[in-house]
Amino acid sequence: MRRFERLAENLPGAGTARTAKRSLAFSAAITALAIGLAPTSARDSSKAAERCAALLGISRDGVLIERAELVPPGPTPALPGAKPRDLPEHCLVRGVIDRRTGVGEREFGIGFELRLPTGWNGRFMFQGGGGLDGQVMPAVGNLANSPGLPALARGFAVASTDSGHSGPIVDASFGVDQQARIDYAYNALDKVTNESKRILAEFYGKPAHRSYFVGCSNGGRQALMASQRLPLEFDGVVAGDPAMGFSRLALGEVWNMQVVARISPKDDAGRPIYSRAFTDDDLQLVRKAVLARCDGLDGLADGFINDWKSCGFHPRELTCRSGQSEGCLSEAKVSVLNDLFQGPMTTTGRHIYGPYTYDTGIASSAWRGMKLGTSATGEPNSADSTLGLGQFRYLQLTPADPDWDPLQPYTVEDLLERIRYQGGIGDADNPLLSTFARKGKMIVYNGMADQGMSTPEIVRWYQAMIAATGEPGREAVRFFGVPGMLHCGGGEATDRFEMLDAIVDWVEKGRPPDQIVATSSSMPGISRPLCPWPKVARYSGGDTNSAASFTCEE
Known part of the structure; x- marks a missing residue:
């Protein structure tokens, strides 16, 4: 019990009488409900629902929790182009950080969503965004190129953000506001990571034992940004088709x-x-x-x-x-x-x-x-x-x-x-990863036919990263080119591959990805190995449809 009281006492703003009183009440609610994390009965689900609803009592400066409710097992929210998947029972939390009125009297705030499965595997994943963001996408852990289940269905707690503004993902008008530019660039990642981890610890009674960031496109830029500006926050990072030199790309x-x-x-x-x-x-x-x-x-x-x-x-x-x-x-x-x-x-x-x-x-x-x-x-x-x-x-x-x-x-x-x-x-192209590389691992990949992102540009960054970071950088980061693949998927390519499993194995089992077997969304029966740069897949004989007939060589 004392563990949860200390958690409440350490909340920001707990020095004021009113906030301290609310924090202690919140602590008492969590303490009374922190029994078992994987409901197997109606009674367990009821307790999880109470623990979830108690998150509405969070009182921290600049943080507003707008929704906290237990979601029963069911299909993923409808998303364009996404295959429906079954999701487990989970606590859905939605909130806003640092709500304010900005330039042109426009309302701003860092919107975020956090989904906490009751059958938790102890891991946290930040789901990267896309385009210019502006929308809090369902934090189910959809993985751009994976044929497998979303991360939430695998037991991960998952967070997402709108990066500090609301609007269509192609609308850049928020850029007239100084703080909105900062939030989109990197600040929303910092704020949402910090708050999500705190809420997670309050719900489960303990922190995540591993943290991951996975994204493609702007989500890939965010993934690289996480390793560069938040080098202590994530154990594993996957950056797909990253818009890393964003200003120069534009x-x-x-x-x-x-x-x-x-x-x-x-x-x-x-x-x-x-x-x-x-x-x-x-x-x-x-x-x-x-x-x-x-x-x-x-x-x-x-x-x-x-x-x-x-x-x-x-x-x-x-x-x-x-x-x-x-x-x-x-x-x-x-x-x-x-x-x-x-x-x-x-x-x-x-x-x-x-x-x-x-x-x-x-x-x-x-x-x-x-x-x-x-x-x-x-x-x-x-x-x-x-x-x-x-x-x-x-x-x-x-x-x-x-x-x-x-x-x-x-x-x-x-x-x-x-x-x-x-x-x-x-721009997420800082080559110095000396802190991240001490414990973190990162996979970067890019479609060789990506219509927007340049593979040689990424390779130049990779080489600069090794020069700046040294051998730890070489041991911590691997880049994979995907022949024929367009932006984050599609094309005449083997564009289906499992990067989340690869990064988890690398981080938690010490198994670096010497190759990643990929299949095709458009060519059934075809598989190929994706090879870490500077190696490429070369045919060594045998079934021309099978990845086993290729080896990764320079």
Whole structure:
């Protein structure tokens, strides 16, 4: 009993008489209910429901618990594109941290959700977000590429956050507010991690014995940010397709618009029609040429470009010869394609973000959707011109500039100067992990055909991390490229793999992932090993459909 009294006495703000009284009452409620954590009867479920409801009594400065109720076993909340799964009985907690009124009288606050299974395995997982966040997604522990159960169904307690603002995941207008920028960059992760761990300990009567962070896309950026700004909080981190150099990635997206505009036909008002810069036949031509050049470098021509480091494809190979009009690309198209895959560079030839690897994904609707869109008018709908441009204007430029024109003349050096302030707090590319690497482990992965994230960019960070952190960094972090995979899944790829099990085994059993077997969501019966950089999967003989026929080699 004394353990729970000490817990209440140590709550922030417990020095005031009113707060101390409420804290002791909360302590008494928890003490009376802290009997058994895995209900097997109606009586046990009733006690769990009371323990859960008691969390509404939490009284801490800046923390408001809006909901705390026991949820019976049932299906996962409806999420676009997510397969319904059965979830166990759990305590659902929703709250807000540091609610305030900000710029433009807009209401802000760090929204969060925490789900605490009554059959707890002793682990905590932070579920990364996506896009520009703005929504508290159900904290069920959905895993971007896993064919298995969500983390909550495996017994993990799971937290999620909206990163400090409300709105659609493509809306960057919150970026006019200084604190909202900070919350989105990293502060919400810190606050929600801290509060979730405290609530968890209050509900179960003890802390989690292991903590994990798993995310993809912006969730991958957050995962890296957790290792860099919260190096003592997480034992294991999985960062998928991470938007790590976020400010420079955004610069690349708006730079793409100017590049593609060079060959786009114009509407009557002189606006570029981006979708018509390349035809589908053009992109298929490139896909086939890339496969012909690079597919067999791993010992088997099977549609997977495993040995991407040796792939020397250049689009100039497809330049039309004199009199040729089909089965080739014009010099202008070759130039634009090369620039898109190189990414923006300084006048001294240094990559700002990029380059990208040539892979089969260039012929996908995802690549078209990112760079070109489908609009047949001068009103663009590509991701670069909507999400990319919006977040560049509102979130990356300092100060925000809602009217900034991506087609105006500029130098990338000037843009680098204007984005460096937000980049300093929001880019998750710090290579120094000397504290994290003492006890933490991290898996980073990226789709080789990702239409937005650059694999060579991630490899440069990885090499810089080893240089800055030393051998502990090499022992603590592994990077896996996924041939053919688009952003966080899809493509002509083995895009289904189990990273949560891999990181748990590494952290808790000391088994580093020398390879991770992956299957395909689009090609039944196919499996391949994913190999830690700098190794790649090479065919060693046998069943061409089986991962067992490949070995990881440099």
